[in-house]
Amino acid sequence: MKKKLLLSLCATSALAISGCTTVADMAGADSATLNMSAAQGFNKTVQEARSKNTLDTSSATYKKIYSAFVKLKPYADQMNQTGQKFDWQLAVLKSDTINAYVAPGGKVVFYTGIVNKLNLSEAEVAAVMGHEMTHALEEHSKQKLGAQALTNLAVGIGKSYAGSQIGELGNAAIDLGSQVGVGLPYSRSLESRADQGGLMMMARAGYNPQASITLWEKMAKQGGAQGSAILSTHPSDAARINAMKKNLPAAMAVYNARGGK
Template sequence: MNKKLWMALCASSVVTISGCATFAEMAGANTATLNAVATEGFNKTLTEARSKNTLDTSSSVYKRVNAAFVNLKPYADQMNQTGVKFNWQLAVLKSDQVNAYVAPGGKVVFYTGIVTKLNLTDAEIAAIMGHEMIHALEEHSKQKIGAQALTDLALGIGLSAAGAGQGAAAAAQLGSQIGVGLPYSRSLESRADEGGLMLMARAGYQPQAAITLWEKMQKHSGGSNSAFLSTHPSNAQRIQAMRENLPAAQAIYQQSAIKR
């Protein structure tokens, strides 16, 4: 099947998550490319934060967030099926924003406000960390970019089948949105919720904390979304789904406790 026909079929049909990722790769947004774009953006974030003295590398909040990052990282590496080894990096930014995000290749950004304003426990910090790591491990940004590219194609404003270079350029433009761009779909958020539960449990954190985290999020939002909630929608159905997955996570947590 030629590329033009494939794109036409994708644009006119319901596309699976894996299909969106495949389309993104066809447009030049492959794993290595996205990870490189994310690294460049992450480095710019670090440079800007240093220049503004907003990069936190020593506070108690930084130490707690970094501890969760370090503890979860080896288990995240075990789960990496992308075929590309991640260079995990963490930036903690001094800000009242209630926000955190991840970019491809394992570039995690936490704002101190999400810890201080929600009064998070260490396990609740790990719940956010696990959730974000799963987004990176399952390459949800690639799927998001593929879905957006398909939408643009269907509207006649995006990729062109005329040349691969043009497609790659469009994918690169979409890649600029990774990490802090368009919200993930509800299905991808659900996958990150479930995977994050299991990841934090493997690392020895009580998975119940993921539920208390989102309860705090809901209370904090007060009817208006924070920056974090704008891309991580919280609702009763979502919390209920986590409750349903909790027994499996608790079993993993108990096994990890025995090993430790």
């Protein structure tokens, strides 16, 4: 009875779940289990995309995303304090949807639309990826899940904002994101942590952190544009961009210390 009450309290407080990580563990959503679930979902996503010819493995867009992925991985591993080794894998999905996320355990999913529609440079791709990797490394999705009871809520929210935009992909990709918690909006504090972590990660990898500012300025121009699924969970506004500018000097110092490359 007490466990059901705790789960109910977490499920009705999706915007303030800071105390629900322990409940997530109780419900079987511990780090190892979430990572395993994400791996299974990722494999399903890749299989479905391959069968529908929507898995990108060779375009110029894919190569840009893959290059950032390879350069960021070593620094992401250095940040990992979860107690679980991440098995980093990348899937690039052919879709006009503006979205990207990193599921628990290092499963990176990028939609080509976020690169092509926003005309992102490789450094701006790295800004997106570093931000999302930080969410995964700090297990923000676990904090948002709170408990397995939130899974159905996450799926519903995820499909409501992106399901209609990924028709050719089916539901595997959005199910992967939502079932492990990344379909839920992050709190302002978690977004700020991901912004800071992403800035430092891209700087260490040799990407100019200023690209993170131009990225979110491009996001801000998108507003509520159709297909901008990422903006449903990662709102962009002037306050956020200004906060990032305040954190920029520290990241630039790291970038410049390695010769600006």
